[in-house]
Each structure stands twice: as C-alpha cells, then as structure tokens.
Amino acid sequence: MSKGRPGPLARGFDRIERGLDRAFGPEWNPLAQLGPLGWFLFWIVTVTGAYLFAFFDTGLTETYASIEWMSRAGWWHAGLARSLHRYASDLMVVVMFTHLLREWALGRFRGARWFSWFTGVPIIWFVYMSGITGFWLVWDRLAQYVAITTAEFLDTLGIFGEPIARNFLSPAHLSDRFFTLMVFLHIAIPLILLLLMWIHIQRISAARTRPPRGLAAITLGALVVAALIAPAPLNGPADLSTVPQAVGLDWFFLSAYPVLERAAAPLVWIGAVVGTVAVAALPWAPPRPPREKPAEVFLDHCNGCERCVADCPYNAIRMVPRSDGAPFAFEAQVLPDRCVACGICMGACPSSSPFRRSGGLVTGIDLPDLSLAELRAQVIAAAEALPAKAGAPRVLTLSCAHGAGHEEAPGRVVMPCVAMAPPSMFDFILSRGLADGVVIAGCAARECHNRFGRAWTEARVARARDPMLRERVPRERLLTVWAGPTEAARLARETSDFGARLAGLGPLQRVRPLSEEERAEALALGRQTIRRAAE
Amino acid sequence: MTGRVVHLLTGGAVSLALFLAVAAVSQWPSWQSVPDEAAVIRLSLRHGGVRACRPASEEELARLPPNMRLREICDRRRAPVHVRLVLDGQALIDRAVPPSGLWGTGPSRLYARFAVPAGPHQIALWLAENPEGDGARWELARQVTLTPGENLAIDFDTEAGGFVFHEGRREDG
Missing domain, CATH: 2.60.40 (Immunoglobulin-like)
Structure with missing residues (x-):
C-alpha cells in the first residue's frame, strides 16, 4: 500500500509541526487544530462584536465618536474588545489559508473529501466580506479609503442603478442611513458565514469545533496580551472633503486593495472568478489518482452491531433495516460517496478475525483495495521477510501510509490507517509466532490523517473500546509509535530499542505456528498484493 | 514544572509572538494611495x-384610444x-x-x-x-x-x- 505518500509540502508541514509539538505539546499543536481554532476565533469575534455593538452609534459623526470613546476612555473594556475583534478576525484569515494549504498538501481534498473542500471556498469570500464591512463601520480614514475603493470597484460591474461611489462624493452625499445599512450587513454576512461553516463540517462525524481547553486558553490569553500591548489602530475621522493619501492597511483583509486601485477592473473580476473556480475545482483537477474503492458490506458476516458506524470518521456508514432475512434488526450500509477507504471500519468489525482460514477469510465490512485476507497475507509475507539472525528478536511493523513508516521496508506492512488492523491481528502475529514483537507505527500524535485512527487504536489496545485486544496478548511485545513522515529516524530508533527490550524477554510462549498449507497460501496472496500495491 | 505548565508558557510565548506579528501586519506597512503632493x-x-421623437401620423393616432393620442411618438431608448x-x-x-x-x-x-x-x-x-x-x-x-x-x-x-x-x-x- 504505497498510495498517498506524503509530498514535499506535507513533509514541510510535518517539520514545522514537530517544532510546534515541542512548544505546545502534540495535543495542543495549533497546526493540528486549525479547524477548531477557526471556530474558536469566530466565537471570539462574535462575542466581542456583540459587546462593541452596545457602545456603537450610527451617524455621520456619532460613529467615529463612539469608536474613539471605546479606544480612548473605554480602552480597558470596549477598546480591548475592539482589539480582540480585529486581531481575532485577522487570525481567522491566517488560520483559514493555513488550513486550506495544509489540507491541500496532505491530499485531503480529493475523492470523498471534495465536499469539505468545495464548501470551504465560499467561506473564504464570506470571511472577507464580513471583515471588510467591519472596516467601514469605524468610519476613520482607513474606512473612507476602503469604502470608496470598494464602491468604485463594485460600480465597474455596472449593475447598480446609481453608482455606489456617488454616496462618498462629498460630505453632503452621505447619510446616517448608510451606517445602519452597514451594521445590518456586518451582522447578516457573518450569520451566513456561520451557516456555511456548519455545512462545511457536515460530512465528517463528531466534527471538532472546539480546540482543546489548553490551546483555547493559550490563544485567548495571548490575544488579550497582544491587544493590550498593541491596541487596534484608529486613524483620524473620515473626511470626504479630503482624500486618504497614505493608509495603514490591514494586509490580511485588504491586501487586494492596491490591486483594485491600480489594475483594470475587468481583469480583477476575471481573476477573482477564475481563481475561485480553479480552487473549488481542485478535487477534480488532473492528475487524478484512481479513487480508492469504498468499503463493502458482506451481510453473511454482519450482525448489525454498529461498531463500524461508531468508528467511521466520515459518516460514511449507516444502519438500515435488514434486507437478507437474517435474525438481526439492522445491517450496515456504506455510502460510497463519503467513504475515503481508510479501513477503520474493517478494524472495528468483530468479524475481522485473522485466525479464520485465509482462503475464505471474509469479514462483515471489508476494503476492496486491501481486504482483511490480503492484509493477513501481507503480514505473513512480511514476517517471512524478517531477517533471521540467531538471538535477534523479529519485529514486525504495521504502519500507516501517512506516518514515519510510509515507505515499504522488509518486515513492514503499510496500510491506509493503522486502525484498519483489528486488535486480533496483533494477537494473531504473536500467537502464531510470526514475530517476537509488533510495532504499530501511526501518524504523528498531534493529528491522525484519518481523524480517529490513533484514538481508536489506543482505546482498543487499552481495552477501552470495542473490539478490544485480548488480555492474553503480552503488552510488552507491542509498541505504538506516533510519528510524522519526517521522523523515520525516530521510528527506526524506537524500533531498535524495542528490539533490545524484546531480546531481554526471551522467546514467545505457547506459540501455535501456521500450517504449511496455510502459510504457502498466504504467501502467494501476500506477495501478489504487495506487488500490486507497489505498482 | 509539569509538562502542561511548560507548554502553557512556551506555547503562550510562541502565540504571543505570532499575534504581535499579526497586529503589526494589521496596520503596517502603509499604502500610498494618492501621492502626498x-x-x-x-x-x-x-x-x-x-429621446428621438417624430410626429405621429393620422393613421397611428387613429389606432390609439382617444386618451392616449400624443402628437409625438418617441423611442424608448435615450x-x-x-x-x-x-x-x-x-x-x-x-x-x-x-x-x-x-x-x-x-x-x-x-x-x-x-x-x-x-x-x-x-x-x-x-x-x-x-x-x-x-x-x-x-x-x-x-x-x-x-x-x-x-x-x-x-x-x-x-x-x-x-x-x-x-x-x-x-x-x-
């Protein structure tokens, strides 16, 4: 299984994230929490915005006066809220684009993941519209610049009965109602943004919309300190009898404004439309790798236990009334459009037992690209390839395609997610004497490529979640290593240390080796599937 | 200090540095929209x-109801x-x-x-x-x-x- 190998950008992210792991710890690593952080920042902006509204006045002179009061006399509460409102909005832009770039780098935008990618694109525009309408409300020199440049740009569409920019021709042209309209827009647009954010997470199960408390505390605390050290700027009041010459732009929201001013408007409109369509269409852009085949349900082996539904990270399985007359109320049904073929469902199925004979090894829910029978065969083939040195323990590695062990290597089986291996597979390897120890090498601890692979694996091994690892499996012969794609050296080091510990444990007890027939059959299938995956 | 406290401090320091950088880029460098002079x-x-108008002919006027008989017929387009x-x-x-x-x-x-x-x-x-x-x-x-x-x-x-x-x-x- 060599598909989905991390590219250079993904490896770059991994290196940066390793640095952040040291500062924040894996659990609070902000790059692994970009989605939840975006939500958190949205709520900070919402709460501070509601607070600011209590002190905000609408009117040609009253607007600026109220903002000035907040920033000067009320600096310690309303001024602080204003700075938090501004900087949290700026950070939303940073988080949003980093999230987009990271998901693209990790290849999490194609196939079944198209929905989240596609619905994320309008969010970008609504974040910008929300922010830009906010700048108008301050009605300082920057607001004047933003209002006039925006109005002149929108007027190039030629769809407005009256040029919007006429409103800003002179002080006599502007009315108090303008600010009422802007307040309405600045509330209505973020409400639509909230709706879009909700839609964005609809195709994943148990979507994380709250960062871990520690990271939330760090973010809010640092924002408050930054807001106190460098309060949000307030320029002089807008004056339509003059023109803003040099303006301190907020480059997160307004970096396009110099372009709007200088470039030909049709070119900018075409660029915006083409850019938006191009980004939105990326999931279908060439080169299109063949889409992974979705999981399949085999009703003869499905008792409707719902474990696959509980473990699927993408809401891709649902229970429907039984269709085959078996004495169970429900059966699992895969929604192919949503399935990313991570195999976690296969690892969750109680029928996924490698102890059964390999020839007819079928489970309740299986992965066509790497079935349980093939995985079992690959494990047996990989065990055969382990170097047989006298006295040296044999260590078999079950590895995630997105972690440190993503490269094929002797004694290693690479799979889409380590959670696709049912706990009984570890038991099988040790009880059949295929290896003296098993390394489970998953993604970096900070974030699983398939969301819950790490959590479910740890819970199953710790016997906290079904299917549980049997008690008879010696835990000292299992090692879990959570490491990113650039940490191959750490994986090798920890595996080597593990081997040394295994040497001290002596040989495995009560081993029941595979029969020759079973072994030969598995080897043939295993080598065949390894060759197919490598191709 | 426990690991969590260390991470609170180091993570907080990194976040603060980032947020101050964000605050700086939120207003600097300034953009010269119009030259100073x-x-x-x-x-x-x-x-x-x-509108282009022409006198209505007798036939045209006769086709119209009496209350709509204007002397001139004008194009819609200005x-x-x-x-x-x-x-x-x-x-x-x-x-x-x-x-x-x-x-x-x-x-x-x-x-x-x-x-x-x-x-x-x-x-x-x-x-x-x-x-x-x-x-x-x-x-x-x-x-x-x-x-x-x-x-x-x-x-x-x-x-x-x-x-x-x-x-x-x-x-x-």
Missing part, C-alpha cells in the same frame, strides 16, 4: 439624454449625453456616455476620479444632450487651487444650473 478630482453625474472635462487644456474626459438600463431607458451615469498635482488648475466642463443638434448644453470654466489631499467633487444638477462644485478645503480662483 496630489489632490483628487471626482466627477459624478446623472442625466437623462433626449440618446447618450456627451461629457467633456478639460484640465489645464488637456481633456481628461471627452466621450458620449450611454444611457443606463437593459433597453437604454435610464439616465446616463458617470463617475470618474483623477489624481492631479496640487496647485492652481483651470477646469472646463461641458455637457451636451445633442452636440450636433440644438439640444440643451451646460458649460462651466473655473480656476481652482487644490491643496494636497483635497477631494474636489463635481456633481451635476440641472436645477442648480448644471455643474456644481462641492465645497471642501478648496480655494477658488
């Missing part, structure tokens, strides 16, 4: 051009208005502004902005409904001294006599 002239107008803005002898605008609306039934609308050097300028404005014919036309020539950063707004209002200069920090000549 320049002023801006904005011309905005809204004026409906004339003619463009012709606008000229000349600054110090150089034409900044000299064109026909088409009527608005899908069928050309609305008024001609124009909004234009020019950054010009501050100082004295001779401005000449001219608007004609029909430059070749005898339609209404308005003209205005004026000497102005623009200060740096001034916004000189020129509007058009037939009831006020044509072109209107909106008072700003302008010193008329």
